[in-house]
Amino acid sequence: MTIQHTDTGTDRTDFVRQWEEWHAQHEQNLADPHGFLAVTSLRWLDGEPTRFPDAPGAWSSTDDGVTVQLDEGEELTVQGAVVRGQYHFGVIAERASLLATAGDAAIEVAKRGGHDILRPRHPDNKLLLDYTHTPAYAPDHRWALTGRYLPFDAPRSVTVGAAVEGLQHVYDAPGQVDFALDGRTYRLTAFNGKQPGSLLVLFTDATSGVTTYAANRSVSIPPPDDQGTVVIDFNRATNLPCAFTDLATCPLPPAENKLPVAIEAGEKIPYERTGGR
Structure with missing residues (x-):
């Protein structure tokens, strides 16, 4: 179910350019004076x-x-x-x-x-x-996946933990998304995104605590098309605020969103958590 790309230098260059523009804007937002x-x-x-x-x-x-x-x-x-x-x-x-x-x-x-x-x-x-930038994997077509949106009959309340011990968050989940990777299908609970019709998935994977932040990452998903097809671009997986500061109350992923595979895409552990640059 991976997106079919024509493997040409032009396509690769355009894919990388779009990612670089997106990530530059993301970095700018992160460094906002009141962020x-x-x-x-x-x-x-x-x-x-x-x-x-x-x-x-x-x-x-x-x-x-x-x-x-x-x-x-x-x-x-x-x-x-x-x-x-x-x-x-x-x-x-x-x-x-x-x-x-x-x-x-x-x-x-x-x-x-x-x-x-x-x-x-x-x-x-x-x-x-002191902030400079956040390290990230190089963008790769392999991690831009197609999947299906599976809406629930009615939104379901999902309780998740938080970066602050003892705190819980409750979100309405409109449905799930599934995708295939290396011959295996995975299904993730999705929350509502910032834009109408968009989705947000909180997840961890086998890189969490190794090369990516241990507690969580998030990936935004554009609205599904008329057939329920979605694009899950893990190259655009980002850290939540708790990856940078202990003064955040970020939600943790629901249990079913803990992927057993390594998603080697998106943002890595911030330098602020490793003491490096």
Whole structure:
């Protein structure tokens, strides 16, 4: 079920060029001044108003949502408006995030695993300043596979673990995708992707913990065609934020998405986890 490519120099060159353009954009997004590499702490909020050294105000969380009490001289900008004194963010939906700004910092207010969290992001964070690039396997046609999308009759709730011990995430899975590799068929549970109709697969494989990050990787899949055919391009498998920082709450793959084969494609273990460059 591998994609049929005409094995010409032109096709190979175009394939590599498209991958390089995609990966350059991915790297640019990763190095965003307010991206995950800029996160300086992960705070779990509760009913006691608490101040933190990397964010203005005293923060608390109740059943009514997240509230910050700003002292005189402190302010945040929320959705373009400057706020002072007490500000109530309201109830935040699971997996949603709101970004307020304070000077050149962004203050993320979010809910993960049923808990309200605060995650300040500072563009002068050392992890971001030191970042160069993420190593990856060279793009190879062999890892761009065709498969089938197998929708469920109705979305199924799937509970998975998280990079943070004791935390769980619940996702709606619209279906599964299967593909063949070296004469064997594999089937993976898929979640909804960022774009309408697209899919997202979390997985590990035999390279995990060896050349790729141990806990997880993800691959985005464009919407299936009218026959349910999908393209699973493992060359575009990427690390989740937890591959770079312990201040992330990334989901782990469901058990059925732990592949017994080595997917030697996509991003490798970040240098930040190996101490190298």
